[in-house]
Amino acid sequence: MANGHNGTAGGATVKEMAAGQAQESALFPTYARYPLSLVKGEGSWLWDDQGKRYLDFMCGLAVTNLGHAPKAVAERLKQQIDTLWHVSNLFHIPGQEQAAQLLTANSCADAVFFCNSGAEANEAAIKLARRYHQKVKQDGRYEVITFTQSFHGRTLATLTATGQDKVKEGFLPLPAGFKSVPLHDKAALKAAVSDVTAAIMLEMVQAEGGVYPVEADFVDYIVELCREHGLLLIIDEIQTGMGRTGKLFAHEHYGIEPDIFTIAKGVGSGFSVGAMLGKGYLREAFTAGSHGSTFGGTPLAMAAVNATVEVIVGENLAARAAEMGEYFMERLNSRFANMPFVKEVRGKGLLIGVECAEPVGELVLAGQEKGLLFVTAGPNVIRFLPNLYVTKEEIDMAVGIVAEVIEAHTAAEK
Ligand SMILES: *Cc1c(COP(=O)(O)O)cnc(C)c1O
Secondary structure (H helix, E strand, O other), X not given: OOOOOOOOHHHOOHHXXXXXXXXXXXXXXXXXXXXXXXXXXXXXXXXXXXXXXXXEOOHHHHOOOOOEOOHHHHHHHHHXXXXXXXXXXXXXXXXXXXXXXXXXXXXXXXXXXXXXXXXXXXXXXXXXXXXXXXXXXXXXOOEEEEXXXXXXXXXXXXXXXXXXXXXXXXXXXXXXXXXEEOOOOHHHHHHHOOOOEEEEEEOOEEOOOOOEEOOHHHHHHHHHHHHHHOOEEEEEOOXXXXXXXXXXXXXXXXXXXXXXXXEEOEOOEOEOOEEEEEOHHXXXXXXXXXXXXXXXXXXXXXHHHHHHHXXXXXXXXXXXHHHHHHHHHHHHHHHOOOOOOEEEEEEEOOEEXXXXXXXXXXXXXXXXHOOEEOEEOOOOEEEEOOOOOOOHHHHHHHHHHHHHHHHHHHHHHO
């Protein structure tokens, strides 16, 4: 930032002196950042720039499902770094074919489109749904129905699909073709379906919205409605996918097969990658030239994906997440049994929310002080997302710290 010709003493810029601050960041202030700089990670642990160690129960928000710097993925990336980083999607990319084979062999999908993030995966899903209706079915349908409190991303289309007003403020006009109805409201959903509806899109556990698993009965109703009206069912598995909830993909808990589902967090162990997966009959909607991405599915990204998926599937980490999730819930419920501050513990597998009586923002900071990282999901909900290798000892440690932090908080209020 300072260029040496700003005419101020001691290297401080005019802006810094005016603000009376040590240094103004050169980044847009889009994040309210915690006062920590994390510089090293290994397994369940992170270290800050002061050498202090933290037990990581947020995993970059469900990204580092194998823990930090997992050996199997690191080895594969190192090999690929010395071989080939990038080629255009105008060529065949063997690693991309291999990753698609791996993902379709282990899911209800038949075809995969690779991109770089969750929002992009959802954009691809929305585009595919529209194009299927407009080009294949030729019925001109375009509208996607989503649910209040959902989260689908930050691009213009995906923030419009998101059922939370806070992400939309100041971004008008929003693209047309989206409608949100309350989760579990069958009548509202039925009333929202019209002759322009193309798809219904939902998360199996609303994660950002407060960790709310969708009720099975409501999912059955959606599937029936889709069948009756010829709508596509899109499941956003960006946070719930890759073993997190105790199945490889959360929709497996419900015994359903969506037409389309999207993944991103957790697919590359921290390498930025997203994917949209769909049924074979949707192939003809995405013909050559209809969609694309420069960086989607490059050899380097696919090395991370192949290694990650091989480990998650090969070691059946979804089953491990189910088992550890059950243990974690049990421990939380018994430790919180006599704490009126805690209203409910809910979730699936290792995606767990603790609903509290009051806002929990301060608890997150207090937890950091005691060496535990976790996040919120809405104002009153604590959210835990440990890695899938998490041990019972680590879970006990986390439960102990959270309980201490809550007890200190409630004692201070008296
Ligand atoms: C994080 C998330 C997204 C957006 O993913 P980005 O990679 O941040 O674009 C979309 N949907 C869900 C459910 C998410 O958790």
